[in-house]
Amino acid sequence: MKALDIKLWRELWGMRMQALAIAMVIVGGVSIFIMSLSTLDSLYETRETYYRDHHFAQVFASLKRAPLPLVQRIETIPGVDKVETRVVAYVNLGVTGFADPVSAHLVSLPDRSRGLLNQIYLRKGRLVEPGRDHEVILSEEFAQVHKLEAGDTLRATINGRRKTLTVVGHALSPEYIYQIAPGAMFPDYQRYGVMWMARKPLASAYDMDGAFNDVTLTLSKDSNEQDVIDRLDELLKPYGGIGAYVRKDQLSNRFLTEELRQQETIATVFPIIFLGVAAFLLNVVASRLISLEREQIAGLKAFGYSNFAVGLHYLKLVLMIVGLGILGGIAAGIWMGKGMSNIYMEMYSLPFMIYVLKPKVIVAAAVFSMLVAILGTLYAVRQAAKLPPAQAMRPEPPALYHATLVERLGLQRWFSQPTRMILRHIERRPLKSLLTTLGIAMACGVMMIGGFQEGAIDHMVEVQYSMSQREDLIAIYTEPTSLRSLYSLLSLQGVEHVEGFREVSAKLQFEHRFYRTSLQGLQPDGELKRLLDTDLKVVDLPQQGVILTDHLTELLHIKPGDMLTIEVLEGNRPTVQVPLIGTTKEFIGLNAYMQREALNRLLKEGNAISGALLTVDERYQREVYGDLKDMPRIAGVVEHKSAIQAFYDTLAETVLYFTFVTTLLGGSIAFGVVYNNMRIALSERNRELASLRVLGFERREVAYILLGELGILIMVAIPLGLFIGYGLCAYLAFQFNNDLYRIPLVLGMNVYAFAALVVIISSLISALMIWRNLAHLDMVAVLKTKE
C-alpha cells in the first residue's frame, strides 16, 4: 500500500469515534431515502402487478337497477374493452359473540369464477358452488378478526329478510385494498367487511334477476376516459346512475395513492436535512484536520505532490467516512424498507408484496451523498491544496480575538473571565457557530415530526367526533323514509335523542370546476351534527343556500356569495343554482350542507330522511343495536367511537415505530453535531486548556470553558429547533392535505418538551465522553511540543 494511503487508514482509525458519529448521520439520510423510495417502488410495483393480474377495472359506476341487455350498448361505447355487471348490496350482519353493529358489502360473483374484472385473490377455502345460495367468501381481515373459518356461519339481513350464510373461503380484492365502510375514515375490520356471493341468490334477493346495479369496465389503450364516462353516464341516467368515475377516483385506490404521495414527501424532506447536516459536519472535521496538518501538507507539496494529489488524499478520507455511511445506510435502508413494506402489506389488504430495490435508487443515494459530502469539504480541501508550501510550513498565526458584543456594550463585569472566553470564542467564528446551532436545531426539529402525527390525529378525532358529530350511532335507511319514522326510533328503550338527515349524491360545479360528493340536509337546530368554523364555533345553517367544507371552496375556487350549481345524481336529478353562504372547517371528507327541508324542497319530496343520528344511554346500547338490526328498513348502523378506538390501536403501533425512528435519527444528528464540535474544540484548544490546568484551574473549570460554548449554542439551538420543527410539521401537514382528509397542525407541549429533552440528553452523553478525555489532558506533552 502507498505510504499516503497508510496515513489515511491510521488517521481514520485515530478519529474513529468522530467518523462514526458522522457516518451515523449519513446512515440516517441514506437509509430514509432508500427506505422511502424502495417502499414507494415496491408499493407501485405490487399495486401494478395486483391490478394487472386481477384485472382491476378502470371505470366504475353504480346505479339503481338496469336490465342486462343494456350491457350490449355499454360494450359499443368506443374505447370500452371488457364490461362486467354485478349486483352489490350493503347489508347488516350478525356475528355470533359480537354485539356491535356490523355491516358489509355483498358483491356478486359469476358461477365458478373469481370474476371477470376485479378478480378476487382466494387466500383460503374455495369458490362458492353454483346453486348453493347461502355460501359466501369473506374478506380476509374481517374473517380473521372474527375468527370465521370455512364452515362457520353468520346471520345477514338481506333486503329485509334474515338469512344464515356459510363461510367457504377467505379472499382479497384489488377493489378493497383499503377497506372502509361508506362514510367512515378509518378501516375497522370488526365492524365492516366485504363478502362475495353467487350472483343468482343475491340477485333474486334484491329483485335483480336479469338486471344489475353495478358495472365496471376496462378500457382499450387508445380510449378517451372522459368520453367513455360521459357516454356511460348518458346510458345509465335513466336507470338511476349516480355518475361513473375512473380508477383514480376509486376510494381504495385513492387512499393508496395518498399514502404513496406521503412516502414521496418523506423521501425528499428527510434525506435533505440529514445530508445537509452531514455535509456541515464533514466540512468542520475536514477543516480541522487540514489545519492540524498544514505543515504536513506543505511537506508533501515540497516533495512534489501536486495540489490535486494532496486534495485527493483528504477527499479520500472524507469519502471513506461517507462510504461507510452509505454502506450502513443501504443496509439499514433495505432492512427498514422491507419492514415498512410489510407494515403496508398488513395495513392494506395486499395479498403479496414485491419488494423492489431499483439499482438507480442505490446509485442515487450514493452519488447524492458523495456529492453533498464533496461539496461540504471542497472548500477545506481547496484551502489545503492552494496554500504555498513555504507559508504553510510556518505555524498558523495566533487567532485574532476581538472584544465581544457583550464587552462593547460594557456588560463584561457581569461575566466571569471563563465566560468571557466562551463568548469571544463564539463570536470569533460566527459562521461555524451559526451552522452548529442550525445543525442541533435540525435534530430538534426532526424529532417533533414523530409527535406531531399523534397530536394531529387526536385533534382531528376530537373535532370531528366530539365537537362536530356528537351522535353515538347512525342508522342508515334502505330507502328515503318519512320523518315520522324517527318516532319509532325514539320509542326504543335507551334512545335519548334522535335527529333525521337527508343525504343525496350530487355533482357540485362552479365555473369549469366540479366535485362529486354528498349533499346533506341537516336539521337546522340540530344538536348532534354541528358545523364548525375555523375557531370551532358553531355555524348556523341558513334557510337558503349551502355551506361547503372550506377545503372544497378552495378546490372549486368559489367564495361566499357566488352561485354554486348542484346537480343531484339521484331521483329525478334536479339541477339548481344555489348561493354559497359560508364554509365549515372539516378535516375529513368534503361535503355540502343545507337545511333538510330546503333539500326536501329541492328534491320536490315531502319530509323524507335518509337516516338518523341517535344518542343512546350507554346501559342500553346492546339492546338498541339488537332492535335496530331487527328493523327491516335499516340497511346499516354506523358507530364511530369503537371504529376510532380500533383505529387508534393500529395507529399506536405505527406512531410508536415512527417516533422511535425519528428519535433515533434526531438523536444521532444531535449527537453527531455536538460530539464532533466538542472533539474539535478540544483539539483546537488542547494547549490553551492544558496551560490553564498548569496554572491551577480545575478540570471542572476547564470543562466549563470548553463545553460552555456548546452549552450556549444548544440553548439558542433548542428554541430555534422547536421553531424549525413547527415549520417542518406545517410543511408536512400541508403536503399531506388532500380531499380525503386534511391534517391539522397541532403540537402539544409534550412534543416540544420531548424534542428538547432528546437534544439535551444526547448533548450530555457527548459531554460526558469529552469529560473523560479532559481527564487525560497531558500537560507535559502539550507544553513541550511546538504547536
Add this chain to the structure above:
Amino acid sequence: MSQDKQATHEPRDEAAVFHVHGVTKVYQMGEVQVHALRGVDLDLYRGEFTVLLGASGSGKSTLLNILGGLDTPTDGHVFYGGRDLTRATEGELTEYRRDHVGFVFQFYNLIPSLTAQENVAVVTEIAKAPMQPAEALQLVGLGERLDHFPAQLSGGEQQRVAIARAIAKNPDVLLCDEPTGALDSKTGIVVLEALQRVNQELDTTTAVITHNAGIAQMADRVIYLADGSISDVRMNLTKLAPRELSW
C-alpha cells in the same frame, strides 16, 4: 568578496545550476511590510556544496524556499538550468520539486501517523530513481529504527529521518535548512557525511543553512546573509571532511 559579487553580474555562466537575479521578498503583515530579501544575486554551481550563514531573521530560509520552488519572490528571477522558476506555473513547480529537489526542513515536518520508513517512502514513491527507504535510513544511522513513529523518536532522530527523506530520492539539488540543529557532534557528523556522500557521488548541488560556523569549513563556498542581503561570500580553498570539523 567583491570579486564574487561581480561574478554574479556577469553574463550567465553555463556551469551555474541556479542563477538568482535581483530577488526580493516582501511579506505584507497587515500594515507593516517585512523585507525578508532585498535584491539577492547569486549563482550556484553543479556539485557545489554551499553553506548559508546569517543571523536569525536574515532571510536564509526565505532564500532556500525560493530556490526550492516553495515560494515565489516578490521581484527578481531565479533560473534553474534554463528555466525561470519565477515564471513557472504551479504544475511546473510541482514537477520541478518532485524530479529535482531534495528538501530538509527546519522543523522536520514528518508525518506523525507514519513510521520512519513510511515517511521516507512518501517521497521515494513519487521519485524517478530513488534509494530504498531502508537504505537511506541506514545512511543516517537509523537502520534499527525503521518502524518507529515520529513520536517514538527523539528530536535528533526525527531530524535524521527528515534528512534520509531528502537524500533518498537521489536529488539533483539538496536544500537543507539547519539539518544538524538538534544533533550532537557525533550524530551531526554522521548526517553531514551522508550529505557529503550524496553531494560527491551524485554531483548534487547542495545548499545548507546552519548557525554552526564550524560546518562552513566543509563547504566549497560560504555565503553570509545579513538583513535580507548577501553581505559576504567566501571560497573555501581547503575543505575539511566532516569528522575533522570543530563542532
